[in-house]
Amino acid sequence: MIATLAIEAGDLPLGGGLLALVRPALLLLEPGGILAVRSSAASVVQDLPSWCRVERHRYLGYEDGRHLIERGSLGAPRGAREWGYRLKKPSAAEVVRAVPMPDTANADTGFAPRGARVEPGGPRYPFDLLERDRVAPPEVAQLYDQAVAAQWDVGRDIPWDTVGEHDPAIESAVCQVMTFLAENELSALYVPSRFIARIHPAYVETAMFLSTQLADEARHIDVFLRRARVAGGGLGVSSVTTSRSLLSLLEYEDFTEAAFVLSVLGEGTFLDLLRFVEEHAPDPATAEIARRTRNDESRHVHFGLAHVRHALSTDPTLFGRLEAAVRRRAATLHDVGGVPTPLQDSLTLLAAGSTEPRAVARGHEAFRALLEAMHAARIKRLDRAGFTAEQAELMSTLHTANFM
Ligand SMILES: [Fe+2]
């Protein structure tokens, strides 16, 4: 009998360490594979055959000082063993190359990390996002690596001492904008968090990316609230328009629809808003806050676009469903007015830089131009996602006046 694997066990008794050599060796074999155990312990002659019976391995006998065991199939872990691949660079993107994501995931592998061999008989888990095409676009691990490297510190990285004293009307405007931003950031924290627990761990890189997004949003909430309070202005008004718009975001149950409406349309529109705040910020600290949060947002938009584009490329019926998702939301918000007035006025004053009437007229123009720029950029993003010009125009027009 030719053994496929052999181990040297010396005089180890079965209950004194022998199994720590035998069991791992058997795990390396497929059912039907043969293990040879060279042993000089007399007790093993009796003990090994009975252990094999209990564990449903076939004890084949003792020849030339070796016990031969045929590996049974009971409890054999599924999947091939991962051995011999050395990560060139320990990044998440490299891990995905080494251990690719499956097309569909098995709900009874639970929290077993992708690549682990899983014993049969485990319980089913309630994950319901089980298809790679709907969960994990090809660039997700790379986006996760970038997000980890790009984390920043609200206390250390903002030049807080540059805020200084502003005209109270301008400081009030900044505080109102910060209040609006923080409220919207709260929705950007809560909406993706609802999907993490539904993602199968075979696509853990998506859950990991979303967790960086949550950390980003937490930092954004923090930094906007600090800016509102750092010069004594405090928070402004929360509008019903904002409240209704953000509630409608919480109501999406489909991951792709939520990613589309939140990230492609909402966070996409925020890129223009934050650029506007940076451009018209009355002090370097406020400008830096807008610049840094915008950098983070562009990652969230990138992931949203990658997710949607990938899902659309594998399921053309999704175009219609995403359009319907936008229409549904617009219908629930049809009686909501335009951009919340406290925000309109604050953005106008921010761009004016003073309450001097001619400056305010310029601020008003800048605000109108912002709305047009947002519309144009949304259309461009929708075009990049693969929508027709007509669909893009319609969906951008139907997008909430709350921006998010
Ligand atoms: Fe954010």
Ligand SMILES: [Fe+2]
């Ligand atoms: Fe975001």
